[in-house]
Amino acid sequence: MAAAVSVQLVPLRRLAPVTALLCEALRREAGRCWSELVALHVASRGGKWLTERELKALSKGGRFRLHSQSVQALAEKLIANVDTARTNRTQEQEAGAEPTTRFPYREKPYQTVTWKGQAVRVEGERLVLPNGRTQADLVLPLPARFHGADIRQVELLWRADHYQMALTIAEPPPKPDEQPAPDERAAGQVAGVDLGEVNLAAVCTQDGQALVVNGRLLRHLKQLRNKRHAAYAERQARCKKGSRRWKQLQRQKSRTSAKLYRQQRNILHQASRKVIDFAEAHSVNELAIGDVRDIADGVAKGRHANQKISQWPHGQFRRYLKEKGERRGMRSTLTGEAYSTRTCSCCGHCHPSAPRGRVFRCSGCGTTIHRDANGAANICSKQVYGRYAAVQVKHTMHRQAAAVRVPTRAKVAGSKRAVSPPGDGTPPEASPFTGR
Numbered sequence: 502m503a504a505a506v507s508v509q510l511v512p513l514r515r516l517a518p519v520t521a522l523l524c525e526a527l528r529r530e531a532g533r534c535w536s537e538l539v540a541l542h543v544a545s546r547g548g549k550w551l552t553e554r555e556l557k558a559l560s561k562g563g564r565f566r567l568h569s570q571s572v573q574a575l576a577e578k579l580i581a582n583v584d585t586a587r588t589n590r591t592q593e594q595e596a597g598a599e600p601t602t603r604f605p606y607r608e609k610p611y612q613t614v615t616w617k618g619q620a621v622r623v624e625g626e627r628l629v630l631p632n633g634r635t636q637a638d639l640v641l642p643l644p645a646r647f648h649g650a651d652i653r654q655v656e657l658l659w660r661a662d663h664y665q666m667a668l669t670i671a672e673p674p675p676k677p678d679e680q681p682a683p684d685e686r687a688a689g690q691v692a693g694v695d696l697g698e699v700n701l702a703a704v705c706t707q708d709g710q711a712l713v714v715n716g717r718l719l720r721h722l723k724q725l726r727n728k729r730h731a732a733y734a735e736r737q738a739r740c741k742k743g744s745r746r747w748k749q750l751q752r753q754k755s756r757t758s759a760k761l762y763r764q765q766r767n768i769l770h771q772a773s774r775k776v777i778d779f780a781e782a783h784s785v786n787e788l789a790i791g792d793v794r795d796i797a798d799g800v801a802k803g804r805h806a807n808q809k810i811s812q813w814p815h816g817q818f819r820r821y822l823k824e825k826g827e828r829r830g831m832r833s834t835l836t837g838e839a840y841s842t843r844t845c846s847c848c849g850h851c852h853p854s855a856p857r858g859r860v861f862r863c864s865g866c867g868t869t870i871h872r873d874a875n876g877a878a879n880i881c882s883k884q885v886y887g888r889y890a891a892v893q894v895k896h897t898m899h900r901q902a903a904a905v906r907v908p909t910r911a912k913v914a915g916s917k918r919a920v921s922p923p924g925d926g927t928p929p930e931a932s933p934f935t936g937r
Contacts, residue, residue, distance in 0.1 A: 505672045505828065506653060511644060513664040523639055524657060524664050527567065527632060528611045534565045535575050536608035542579060543606055553580040566636040567614065574615035579605060614657040621652050628666075630655060641666065661759035662752065689786025689831075693881030693892070694776065694822065695838065695873050696793055698813045699859075701772045701902050702822075703873030704779055705881050709895030711874040712779045716902045719768045723812050726761040730754060765814060772902035773821035779898075781829050788826055789884035790819055791838035791876070834884070841879040841889065842872060849890030871897050 516524070538556055545551045551559075556576040565572055582605045590600040622629040623643060630639040639657075647668060654669035690707040697703065701716035733754040740747040780788065797810045823833040842861075843852040850865030861872045874894045882892040 505674075506669050507672055509647070509668045509670060511647075511666040511668060512660075513641060513666060516664065520640070521664070523637060527614045527636070527639065528657065528659065530566050530636075531571065531575060531612035531614045532609045534560065534567060534572055535579070535612040538576055538579050539605055539608060542583070543604075546604070550583075553577060556580065563633065563635065566633055568616060568620050568631050568633055570617045570620050571615055571632070574617065575612065578615075611659065616655045618653045621655055623648070623652070628652075628655070630657075661755040689784045691787045691789055691881055691885050692780050692783070692785040693836070693877045693879070693884060694788055694790045695841070695876035695880055696791055696815045696818065697873055698809055700873050701769070701818060702776050703871070703877040704776055705874055705877035705892065705894055706780075706783045706785060707881060707885060707892055708783070709878070709893055710783055711871070711877060711894045711897040712776065713871060713873055713897060713899050714772045714775055714902050715899065716768070716772065718902060719765060720809075722761055722764050722768075726757060727808070729757045733757070766817075768903040769814060769818045769821055773818060773825050775900050775902070776822060777825045777829055777831070780826070780831060786831055787884075788822060788831055788833045789836045789880050790822065790833055791841065791880050792835040793838070836880055836884050838876065838880055838883075841883070842876045844875075844879055844889045846870070846875045846878040846882065846890055847893050849888075870894055 513524075538560060541556065541559060542551050553576055556579065557573050560572045560576060561569070586602050586604045589602040593600045593602065616630045620631055622631075626643055626645070626648070628641045628643040630641070632639060647670070650668075651671040652668055653671050656667040656669075658665050658667055692704050692706045695703040695705075697716070699716060699720065701714045701719070703711065703713045705711040733750050737747055737750050737754075740750070793815050797807070801807065802810065819833075826833050840851055843855050844850070845852075845861070845863040845865060845868055847868045847870075848863060848866040850863055852864065856862065856872050859872050861870050861875045862868070863870075871894070874897050878892045878894050879889040882889050885891070
């Protein structure tokens with residue numbers, strides 16, 4: 502059985518100028534390597550396509566100022582992208598549509614640099630990453646919490662205004678006394694998970710215990726991000742594209758997106774942990790997650806609704822649930838949720854339209870229940886019994902997804918970093934939301 506691994510992000514701020522220049526040179530060299538590999542693969546598509554082994558052979562010889570395993574990782578990444586594109590095109594053809602997914606073809610000025618476990622050395626409080634015979638080693642500080650960790654892979658990333666490391670760490674196997682007995686796992690129950698844009702998740706177990714995780718804070722942050730981006734776009738429209746001022750605004754806009762991504766990741770991690778803790782407390786061994794991957798296909802819901810759905814991170818949240826659940830011995834499955842929201846979990850009456858607001862009121866039996874908890878109960882019922890209305894909600898708890906302090910209007914207005922209203926010539930880069 503493969504060892505469980507986790508990925509830890511380590512920001513690299515206040516690097517020495519020499520180290521920062523080396524990081525940029527490595528990422529630029531990785532971009533050159535990626536561009537040449539893509540060009541070789543594109544040239545071979547007229548006949549026999551290059552395989553991963555052939556790409557690795559063509560990239561040997563010390564042509565790039567990178568570690569040999571870093572070059573191999575780029576070849577593996579390219580072939581993985583080709584396989585994904587081929588799978589997507591096959592699915593599009595099976596659905597009767599013209600394939601629109603393209604195989605990798607673009608050159609990139611920068612690319613992620615990867616070091617595998619054999620090339621990673623830990624020397625005291627430093628992480629030494631070799632880059633071949635013609636390039637100096639990259640030496641980075643290693644936080645104390647990772648000194649004794651089993652580091653399997655290191656990636657060098659760029660995020661808006663700073664570099665960061667992605668450390669793939671092998672987790673130690675659980676102790677025998679921490680592992681539940683096989684009969685205890687088999688005795689667990691199933692919980693249905695209804696994903697939503699307003700409430701991130703609603704969970705309902707077979708015995709009717711429900712949890713609703715509120716996600717309005719994440720919606721607020723996304724709306725704030727959209728307003729900030731609109732303000733930047735308005736100011737960029739007054740500048741010549743590519744000018745010094747335009748690039749400055751673009752960097753500030755990137756910092757805004759990077760900060761929202763970190764806040765979103767934090768909120769989703771906290772929300773998924775609340776769901777898994779609730780499931781573990783009720784002896785759940787299987788999560789039946791409603792499948793919403795095709796929710797935006799084929800239907801125009803209006804400009805505002807389309808924006809909310811396109812920015813809904815249900816895939817990222819579902820991945821967090823799966824990863825955290827597997828660490829607790831839970832398996833995750835995707836279950837169709839068609840008409841689960843408009844079907845009463847008590848009597849099975851299906852309403853002609855989805856309920857308005859957060860409360861579901863059944864016209865058949867008069868039941869009043871939380872809308873998302875009703876959907877979660879139906880998902881659980883379908884997974885266990887193959888039909889809706891076999892599981893009823895008995896008790897519902899409400900939790901906030903995360904506790905993040907957001908500055909009030911008075912505090913923002915009175916701070917030195919306050920944002921002036923649009924139109925006075927002052928750029929919005931001083932916003933407490935866009936700053937780091």
